[in-house]
Amino acid sequence: MQTINDVEIKGAIKRFGSNTVLDGINLEVKKGELLTLLGPSGCGKSTTLNLIAGFLDADEGDVYIKGNKVTNVPPYKRDLGMVFQTYSLFPHMTVYENLDFGLKLRKVAKSDKQKKISRALELVKMAGLENRYPRELSGGQRQRVAIARALVVEPELLLLDEPLSNLDAKLRHELRAEIKRLQKEIGVTTIFVTHDQEEALSMSDRVVVMNAGRIEQISSPTAIYNHPETEFVFQFIGKSNSFDGKVASIDGRKISVKVGDDITHVDVGNIMGTDKDCKPGDEVKLYIRPEKMKIATAPDSSQSSLDFHKATITQINYLGTTWEVDVLLHGKPLQILTPAFDATRQTGNEVYVGWSPANMMLLKK
Ligand SMILES: Nc1ncnc2c1ncn2[C@@H]1O[C@H](COP(=O)(O)OP(=O)(O)OP(=O)(O)O)[C@@H](O)[C@H]1O
């Protein structure tokens, strides 16, 4: 039996004047999952959410909710709760009245309303503050009430557009964990928008990385981080190092790549992009995360699976839990993050930098 997705976007194109802001979006959201749209400012995250909510229509393509095309269905009939990016609560209404608003629109019986509002406020740990006005709440409390207001109508679909923006780091962290817990507790299908990669990785079942109106990759958080499919995803998520090379040979599981005068290795499963047909002589770009590299005084023969290359230290920064070490390798600056570092080493010292072919990614030029 074919399962029906809670939301499906097929071939959506959206233009504002001559500006194409969504350029062929295809997306499937499964029942009960927390899916995050992640990407830089202006890439089309809010526009995508507004298409699903019905505040905007696509110029081409269609949106389906539970298998039904919703092209002409107005937002209030789409059975969704939404927290908007730019404004949240009605300032002239109390917390209770803010939550009551959506219930009134849905003509919920008076006898049920009190119970539903109490339950929603309990879920976000705001019970007892029913009579406060938004101005009498802290930023974090307001965000919670905005989430409660979206939840109180018991929507089939929850749309959260950067609900944690404008909060300090500690509160963001707390609310992040709370939203995740709440979402799993009530099992509501949720689309969460953020431009914060750590937020996306820590909260989501799946992450959609967007760039300039297109989807670059849809994967689990670990796959997004460890197996990015495009250069954009690699560089947008986490820190990255990259350098140029030329394929020397390929033997079954490993690709040998000439970098400067050295040879380094890449697992064949780590070819990024759509063109995975690598041949000797191909010009390629190699990518590796700073924390996937090791520093040693000499090539470590006990770790024969690692490639070691001679490099020169150019800067050392102590960050508390890690050391950030900048090196020059074949004339190319690279950064290494390491929890253990011999503090007697200094700028200008020669060291060996090592990595596993399993952590090196390759993209054909
Ligand atoms: N109503 C509009 N009229 C014209 N252009 C618009 C309109 N709404 C959005 N845009 C443009 O569409 C593009 C995508 O905007 P969108 O709000 O979807 O970005 P976003 O990914 O949510 O960004 P942010 O992280 O800054 O919120 C931007 O270039 C924006 O300027």
Ligand SMILES: [Mg+2]
């Ligand atoms: Mg936005």
